[in-house]
């Protein structure tokens with residue numbers, strides 16, 4: 307029965323080249339733990355067939371850290387919690403450029419400027435629009451931006467200003483969202499994602515797994531993501547931060563994380579699926595396994611408020627796996 311299901315999923319995605327139905331995904335999510343390696347192996351085949359062998363490498367920079375008025379319960383940048391992360395003003399141009407140059411040296415193709423804000427005010431918009439062409443022209447990197455909820459006019463200006471990809475995460479399902487955020491709603495996030503699309507920027511829309519959501523809620527999130535059809539989905543795992551309401555949660559187990567990486571790949575066969583925050587504490591020794599379970603992109607170096615591992619370790623891992631570093635925007 308289990309093997310028959312895996313065969314049927316493979317036939318659908320590899321031979322018929324069609325998307326899985328919601329029922330097929332639900333059945334895959336219920337496979338026993340012993341079948342996770344087989345599920346992961348199928349997800350790897352699907353990734354190679356739909357996306358090719360390249361892995362996209364990206365650096366991110368927190369250009370304005372902390373002091374955010376929102377109350378996302380997982381986030382140490384919220385000013386509503388007593389977290390050790392202290393608010394800092396917008397970095398100056400030289401600091402941003404220095405970080406972008408370091409990212410370019412690693413062979414990366416994307417550089418994302420991230421701001422801890424609900425949405426950009428006019429001064430922030432002007433700074434972003436000033437920085438984007440400087441970084442792009444000085445480093446040759448595609449510049450992505452993450453600056454919260456946008457208006458229609460702001461999305462149009464960012465697209466016109468050369469922002470290649472805009473990040474705005476759904477994080478979790480609509481039904482679970484109010485348990486972890488009360489200062490804005492899920493629909494506001496979806497609306498921004500749609501504006502990004504409307505104005506022709508690539509959409510990067512991430513998730514955060516391990517906040518206490520159920521399997522059904524993860525499937526619900528997958529359905530929303532499939533409707534949005536983002537270019538990229540960063541997969542974050544909760545790294546419980548001191549001072550935040552979710553500090554008491556235990557990180558996901560490595561095998562559960564691999565199962566969900568594989569399921570995200572099966573649900574989103576042509577999307578760039580990026581390893582993002584929390585992978586080190588969640589996957590531990592299984593980090594390489596994620597790259598053969600459907601992941602085809604990495605954030606290297608540090609995250610917004612936590613340290614990642616040495617980028618050279620990730621580049622070595624890609625070499626060991628014989629996975630070429632490349633820009634996926636051009637191939638997908």
Ligand code: SF4
Pocket residue numbers: 374375376377378381382383384421422423424454
């Ligand atoms: S996740 Fe973003 S909007 Fe929420 S508190 Fe953190 S910085 Fe603010």
